[in-house]
Amino acid sequence: MEVALMVIIMKPGTGEEELQEVRERVHWWGLSTHVIHGVERVVIGVVGDTREFVQAGIETWPGVDRVVRIVQPYKLASKEVLQETRVRVGEALVGGEEVVVMAGPCAVESYEQMLAAATAVGRAGARVLRGGAYKPRTSPYSFQGLAREGLELLRRVKEETGLPVVTEVMEESSVELVAEHADLLQVGARNMQNYPLLRAVGRAGRPVLLKRGMAATVEEWLLAAEYILSSGNPAVILCERGIRTFEPQTRNTLDLSAIPLVKRLSHLPVVADPSHATGDWRLVGPLSRAAVAAGADGLLIEVHPRPDRALCDGSQSLTPRSFASLMKELAAVAAAVGRHVTVPTACPSTSPGS
Ligand code: PEP
Numbered sequence: 001m002e003v004a005l006m007v008i009i010m011k012p013g014t015g016e017e018e019l020q021e022v023r024e025r026v027h028w029w030g031l032s033t034h035v036i037h038g039v040e041r042v043v044i045g046v047v048g049d050t051r052e053f054v055q056a057g058i059e060t061w062p063g064v065d066r067v068v069r070i071v072q073p074y075k076l077a078s079k080e081v082l083q084e085t086r087v088r089v090g091e092a093l094v095g096g097e098e099v100v101v102m103a104g105p106c107a108v109e110s111y112e113q114m115l116a117a118a119t120a121v122g123r124a125g126a127r128v129l130r131g132g133a134y135k136p137r138t139s140p141y142s143f144q145g146l147a148r149e150g151l152e153l154l155r156r157v158k159e160e161t162g163l164p165v166v167t168e169v170m171e172e173s174s175v176e177l178v179a180e181h182a183d184l185l186q187v188g189a190r191n192m193q194n195y196p197l198l199r200a201v202g203r204a205g206r207p208v209l210l211k212r213g214m215a216a217t218v219e220e221w222l223l224a225a226e227y228i229l230s231s232g233n234p235a236v237i238l239c240e241r242g243i244r245t246f247e248p249q250t251r252n253t254l255d256l257s258a259i260p261l262v263k264r265l266s267h268l269p270v271v272a273d274p275s276h277a278t279g280d281w282r283l284v285g286p287l288s289r290a291a292v293a294a295g296a297d298g299l300l301i302e303v304h305p306r307p308d309r310a311l312c313d314g315s316q317s318l319t320p321r322s323f324a325s326l327m328k329e330l331a332a333v334a335a336a337v338g339r340h341v342t343v344p345t346a347c348p349s350t351s352p353g354s
């Protein structure tokens with residue numbers, strides 16, 4: 001059986017009625033459809049045995065521009081389907097001209113810690129607040145996160161600062177709960193190939209930040225995104241967070257080449273996480289600048305009001321002060337590659353807790 005080998009690309013500006021008409025005709029052939037709303041047009045992925053369907057004269061159907069047979073193993077994630085996808089998180093659009101910076105502590109520890117972090121990163125220009133309530137720790141004895149209470153704290157801090165929130169969801173059974181609190185659902189590196197979880201976030205009605213598994217190839221990563229897309233969720237942001245190599249002096253190795261590569265293979269936006277890629281706050285600045293220069297659509301950076309007291313990943317966390325100065329540097333790099341970073345004009349160099 002040939003599965004999802006075809007994509008119907010609709011003409012720009014096609015209406016809902018024509019779209020439904022085309023879907024019904026596809027369903028009549030015993031095939032199923034997945035609709036993705038791109039920036040300029042809508043495309044319909046056709047799933048099932050398409051051997052006879054290709055003779056249905058599809059290109060003459062109302063609203064249809066053309067039909068494409070996708071040769072890549074990933075289909076809906078492929079650049080052959082769409083030129084670009086922009087994912088809205090709060091007021092920011094990831095995948096547009098702006099390089100969207102998401103920042104905050106590794107883990108939600110307390111209300112005071114989150115509020116201090118959110119205030120500082122927001123003032124420096126971060127558009128999204130990060131903070132894990134559920135932490136996938138290598139050791140079962142390490143701090144595992146505040147779980148439900150952490151989600152509540154994220155909600156309170158979001159209400160006070162207006163910053164949208166990205167937070168990790170680790171299990172299928174908590175997708176609904178996390179989706180009620182998060183603006184962007186993070187699927188961590190360790191769960192990149194947790195297929196039931198990918199399907200569940202695909203149905204969650206929230207955008208998803210899909211981290212690359214620490215030993216995953218680019219193709220496996222895009223196939224993981226395909227699980228989410230084919231479950232009905234078009235809003236996927238890929239996150240390169242370093243892969244495991246033979247080098248022990250850094251936590252992982254940031255695969256910078258994956259950024260332009262993914263942008264060539266896929267229409268999905270891609271962001272970089274230099275914190276988990278390096279494990280060392282002193283390397284976060286240089287690699288953030290490099291990722292923006294390489295075309296990243298955003299960054300995910302760990303910032304803690306007191307890195308020396310962090311319950312998780314303090315050694316890779318920036319202070320509010322170093323984050324604020326990094327943002328200014330990023331603005332210059334972004335401008336050099338025709339992008340921009342939001343840096344408030346009155347960016348404080350002495351933010352609280354710096
Ligand atoms: C995190 O973002 O805190 C995290 C656990 O990341 P990763 O899944 O990339 O290890």
Ligand code: MN
Binds near residue numbers: 106107276302312313
């Ligand atoms: Mn972390």
